[in-house]
Amino acid sequence: MKNEERQKVIDLTIDKVSFQLQEVHDFSWLKEIGEVFCVFDQQDSGNIGFGLAKNNQKFFVKYAGAKPIDYFGNPEDAIDRLLKAIPVYEQLKHPYLTQMIDHFYINNGYAVIFEWFEGECLHSHWSFGGKEKYINPHSPFYRFKHLDINKRLNVLNMIYSFHVFVEAKGFVAVDFYDGSILYDFKDNRMKICDIDFYRKSPIINEIGKDYWGAVRSKAPEEFILGEPIDSKTNVFTMGAMAFGLVGGEMDHSFSKWEAGEKLYEVAIRATEKNRDDRYSTLKEFYEAWQKALN
Template identity: 65%
Template structure:
């Protein structure tokens, strides 16, 4: 079935940029935002995204309603998910989150328009899939891991600060992983993107093993149907991200850790398999992290 999908793809062109879908679709509505300069067509969420520029201003447009290359679901479900994401971006507006500017229905879909951020995604699987993420010198993740520790700590501070705010607004992060992190190597600025699945807290795992997220940063409860998804879950996620950006990712030994022992001890407590041994809130985790840094 998968190979059949791959061979039956339609190649479309918008403003000299080629991309592929499983079915043709009219994107004339995009013209109001200018010329397309890039397309992200390899997401399995059912969304396709465009970089668009008009009068020297750039936008990131995320759209549901088509059938992207790797999407096996129903476009109607993707549209509903994208509509539900709007109040999440509005409620969690923050200096470290990409900024939602507009959202609207098209003839058969739904679009969200964001301010463009010149960052690169730390899990750019469409360009550096598999081992290339870790070994190709052009991979954003590889380049990030080569930065001095201070710059990586600053990026983590942005991530922890944002998620402390998420917690204060009574939300819980869902599907947060290194693919949600954008890093601008020129300005050393970090922003979070793709918070579409964040929910009101507390929540529960309503999918079981296939709960949203990456195996690199999912907590044990994110594999168990009916398990709580809450601040303690997010403490694990953030600890796992710290090991991804400062350590050996799923190899959490101190020998792979690039920062000091105090920060290692904070991170290792955050990723305890037993929920009761972790920090009880994101704020408590972030405070412990800052107290070691200071």
């Protein structure tokens, strides 16, 4: 939603950190968890995020129930979506996923507490929007793209390993894109975050062209109402992720690819428009990727 379309903006401050909402909301309960050191208030999901510190520990709190400036839906819908995400985090607990610590109703909303991870989001649209993401040397995405190819391939390997686990658990990844990746440049570590929309298979596209996800990583069926969203869909997303991190993103030409011909052939097959031409499962895709890698 563009700035000029926003109906109302309220400035709020907690522990010397300022942020904006569409209306005043009581966050006094955060004091029990810790001191706020950062706020993520520009999400279109209906959630607002807080970084908190207490006794040399840091936490990330995701809260639904307020009205963030870029959200024009109903807060109750955001609460419902966050509630549905709880069993997802419980069942998909994994070393490469940010760890959920607690969750509870509070102050007409719902809060989920995660362990804090000292990483930077590869799609930091609140700091590096539009072209800045790709050309600003301070942008996490720009810095990641300029890392050694082996470090980037290692991140892809972790992403694929996690999603093979997701598939084995009977889940389908929904709304996974570079904004779901946190990277620690100091220690070269990666965590996946924000898997709120992952669902138990089988599922279909019940929304149409605006189905959850970023255009650059969505499969063709994620734009069509009633189409199946399944392992083949996720294979496309993983191939698209490879092009995003070691290639030309939506330009799938070999000239923009940095990781050799064999891996390119795997990524190209994964991103075939025709579902039947892709790998059938994430496990099959990952095995082909590993073989090409070695």
